Amino acid sequence: MSTTTDQPRIALVTGGSGGIGRAVVKRLAADGYAVAVHYSGNKDRAEETVGEVTEAGGRAIAVGGDIADENAMAAAFDATENAFGGLDVVVNTAGTMLLSPIATLDLADLDRMHRTNIRGTFVVSQLAANRVRTGGAIINLSTSVTRTQLPSYGAYVASKAAVEGISLILARELRGRDITVNAVAPGPTATPLFLEGKSEELIDQLASMNPMNRLGAPEDTAETVAFLAGPARWVNGQTIFTNGGMA
Template sequence: MGSSGTDRVALVTGGSGGIGRAVAERLAADGTAVAVHYAGNRERAQAAVAAVTGAGGRAITVAGDVADENAMAAVFDEAEAAFGGIDVVVNTAGTMVLGPIADFDLDALDRMHRTNVRGAFVVSQQAARRVRAGGAIINVSTSVSRLQFPGYGPYVASKRAVEGITLILARELRGRDITVNTVAPGPTATPLFLDGKSQEQVDALAAAPPLERLGRPEDIAESVAFLAGPARWVNGQTLYTNGGLA
């Protein structure tokens, strides 16, 4: 239950995806045992676990719908049974549907918000009940909440909700020695981000930050690892990890 990486345990939701997998591998490199959560893509989650164990780390896969409180209670149970407890919860699971507010499909809105808002709430709720003293809860938002790109309204609405949940939960956990923060990535070179974009669009976004490149999943994972371990005095914050874009 101490603070050293070797006895810490993390649950990473969406751990089979680009940022989630990078987070799982980065935390494992610090000596943290990792439960790699997935919803649908078992093979990718197993590949993430294989990458961790191949590098000498400890990892298992766990599966469930983040918006289903019973499924996620079972996921937390599995992680605790495998590793003895949970110190870090990183909630990277999310979906993104883009389109203008004026004609956005409300069923698509409901589906996205079920994963992004209810899912983040369910995971945060379980984390609030279970994370051990000295632990950290880390949600994932987006730098587009500052950038305000047209077409991102429904998605930003879901992620602003996540930031609000994070900021209040940090205060509600007073006295527990648990930090609660949000990482808000900028454009990051993941399949989710690159899908459907032209090379010109990708190049323009890469040129926009002062550092003149897209983020890498490893860049986001570095911020998560900071919040998950040494950053004990950072609490109730949104950390914009975007190369200076916003």
């Protein structure tokens, strides 16, 4: 692993108060990272996650802010650097998913989702490009549905395809900085965001789409993120599909 110092690495995880983000926080903390747990609306949940990390002997703080507000997120980056002395890894798990056929999608929902998923990713990536230290990593979350083309996911997939484009181009723009940029594209994962509004029949159907015959767990994605955050220095400008083999 290439780093500028022998000090413990420092990570900021957006959306770190729940779902995949929470699993990423706990995994990175277990790997020895000091972690800033970002939240947008659920401060109590973020503080609970911080408490779990510190009780286990790790270091963590909670930082808040609207993911798409560049000033709020700059303050979150500032708070992370002030607390821990720098920043090595940024993991952007914050996002929203609103499903509808394209023909009937409420355009207000389109705007809301794209503000979080596209503008939010751009804001975080832009700040990370200017703040992450040499030897660091930037990791954004996409979705495996970008290649499965499931009905009703059109607007969501459009936003996540943008996430992949931002990530892969930023990797090339950071030439010479020794900073990797990758996207992780989970398959169906048992999080509140994913399970909301779905019938048991649909959940079972989605679970059967991979040869492992189960939904992913948040910890499955956290495993991939931890790999990209640390030892995977030769994986750069890629989208990693973490989905159990879903076709």
